[in-house]
Amino acid sequence: MSVLSGKKILLGVTAGIAAYKSAFLVRLLVKAGAQVKVVMTPSSREFVTPLTLSTLSKNEVFSSFTNEEDENAQWNNHVELALWADLFLIAPATANTLSKMAHGTCDNLLLAVYLSAKCPVYYAPAMDLDMYKHPTTKATFDTLDSFGNTRIDATHGELASGLVGKGRMAEPEAIVSFIEKDLLKGLPLRGKKVLITAGPTYEAIDPVRFIGNHSSGKMGYAIAEKAASLGGQVTLISGPVSLQTNTSEIELVSVTSAEEMYKATRKYFDETDIAILSAAVADYRPAEVASEKIKKSDTELHIKLEKTKDILASLGELKKDQYLVGFALETENELENAKSKLKKKNLDLIVLNSLRDKGAGFGGDTNKVTLISKDNKTLPFEVKPKTEVAGDILAYIIDEINE
Ligand code: CTP
Numbered sequence: 001m002s003v004l005s006g007k008k009i010l011l012g013v014t015a016g017i018a019a020y021k022s023a024f025l026v027r028l029l030v031k032a033g034a035q036v037k038v039v040m041t042p043s044s045r046e047f048v049t050p051l052t053l054s055t056l057s058k059n060e061v062f063s064s065f066t067n068e069e070d071e072n073a074q075w076n077n078h079v080e081l082a083l084w085a086d087l088f089l090i091a092p093a094t095a096n097t098l099s100k101m102a103h104g105t106c107d108n109l110l111l112a113v114y115l116s117a118k119c120p121v122y123y124a125p126a127m128d129l130d131m132y133k134h135p136t137t138k139a140t141f142d143t144l145d146s147f148g149n150t151r152i153d154a155t156h157g158e159l160a161s162g163l164v165g166k167g168r169m170a171e172p173e174a175i176v177s178f179i180e181k182d183l184l185k186g187l188p189l190r191g192k193k194v195l196i197t198a199g200p201t202y203e204a205i206d207p208v209r210f211i212g213n214h215s216s217g218k219m220g221y222a223i224a225e226k227a228a229s230l231g232g233q234v235t236l237i238s239g240p241v242s243l244q245t246n247t248s249e250i251e252l253v254s255v256t257s258a259e260e261m262y263k264a265t266r267k268y269f270d271e272t273d274i275a276i277l278s279a280a281v282a283d284y285r286p287a288e289v290a291s292e293k294i295k296k297s298d299t300e301l302h303i304k305l306e307k308t309k310d311i312l313a314s315l316g317e318l319k320k321d322q323y324l325v326g327f328a329l330e331t332e333n334e335l336e337n338a339k340s341k342l343k344k345k346n347l348d349l350i351v352l353n354s355l356r357d358k359g360a361g362f363g364g365d366t367n368k369v370t371l372i373s374k375d376n377k378t379l380p381f382e383v384k385p386k387t388e389v390a391g392d393i394l395a396y397i398i399d400e401i402n403e
Contacts, residue, residue: 011037016126102144152174154166195276205294220276223394226391274397287305334356
């Protein structure tokens with residue numbers, strides 16, 4: 001999954017011949033999972049039609065302060081557009097528009113959006129080689145860079161004038177990959193190895209039966225997806241669940257039993273920076289697994305159970321610099337029980353869910369958690385979708401590891 005997935009991207013198109021490439025840009029951004037809106041300078045409409053860009057972006061294209069074709073003359077709110085965007089990309093960016101951006105000129109909608117934008121701004125210059133080399137252009141770049149805008153340098157090649165030199169807008173693929181890399185660089189879990197366990201474990205009784213539980217794995221998978229989107233290098237050790245992850249950055253290790261989960265987790269732990277154990281691991285397993293299907297008889301059947309290894313506690317013993325997080329699912333004396341698990345298993349953080357809370361626990365799409373840190377800070381949250389709970393847990397961990 002691209003880091004651009006789910007991002008709201010505003011593409012600014014200005015009047016250069018490279019404007020025809022903005023159609024490819026929109027396609028690539030949409031393909032990467034971004035929502036795209038386009039704002040054009042009035043003259044750029046002569047190079048590429050708003051219809052092309054609105055069809056590809058599946059959104060209305062904006063190029064003036066009011067929509068003149070609309071008899072109610074609807075106001076295109078530049079502030080709203082600017083605040084909507086997670087990222088503003090101006091490509092192609094002509095010398096004229098760049099100079100106006102550097103000096104605060106605001107004589108079209110695109111420039112008004114630029115002045116209102118609080119999000120990161122990227123610009124891909126496109127102009128003839130002598131314009132590109134001109135000291136004024138150089139001064140413009142310096143000013144824009146000093147404002148915190150990011151330049152995606154033009155490349156060397158044949159220009160619309162027929163001359164050959166530097167000034168061609170970077171190719172759409174190169175622009176998208178530049179932005180992806182740049183966004184990844186700034187992510188808080190960049191360079192961190194994150195180990196996550198999720199789902200239930202199944203403990204075999206015989207070849208067809210097992211002892212298991214109702215864990216869906218949704219919480220662990222949500223944490224894995226979120227950690228990857230924050231730049232983490234994620235290994236997800238998952239018990240049997242019906243979920244899938246489409247994120248290629250997540251390394252998925254599928255296991256069935258507690259013993260398999262234990263071995264897989266131990267294999268990765270040394271290299272791990274953050275371990276979050278959300279799996280609902282069976283505490284007991286049949287002491288003996290029948291090699292053939294057990295036939296029913298007229299008498300009672302007793303299965304002797306033996307304890308499984310406590311994976312979390314074993315990591316707590318091994319822990320060096322790793323930040324170790326456990327979950328506690330409680331039905332009574334919640335805070336007390338969770339705090340004692342935190343201590344006993346040598347954790348940095350425990351995520352408590354109480355089965356008494358509506359919207360918390362197994363199966364559903366929501367959860368209600370309280371975070372308890374090893375210095376006894378407790379942080380309760382409201383009922384939220386598990387995807388948001390994942391964000392809360394990771395935001396807390398990121399704050400802690402950066403302290
Ligand atoms: N856990 C584990 N290995 C086990 C059992 C539990 O790694 N064999 C982890 C879970 O992934 C979770 C935490 O321990 O992060 C708490 O699990 P829980 O079952 O609530 O606690 P237990 O210590 O097993 O205590 P009890 O079942 O008695 O409440």
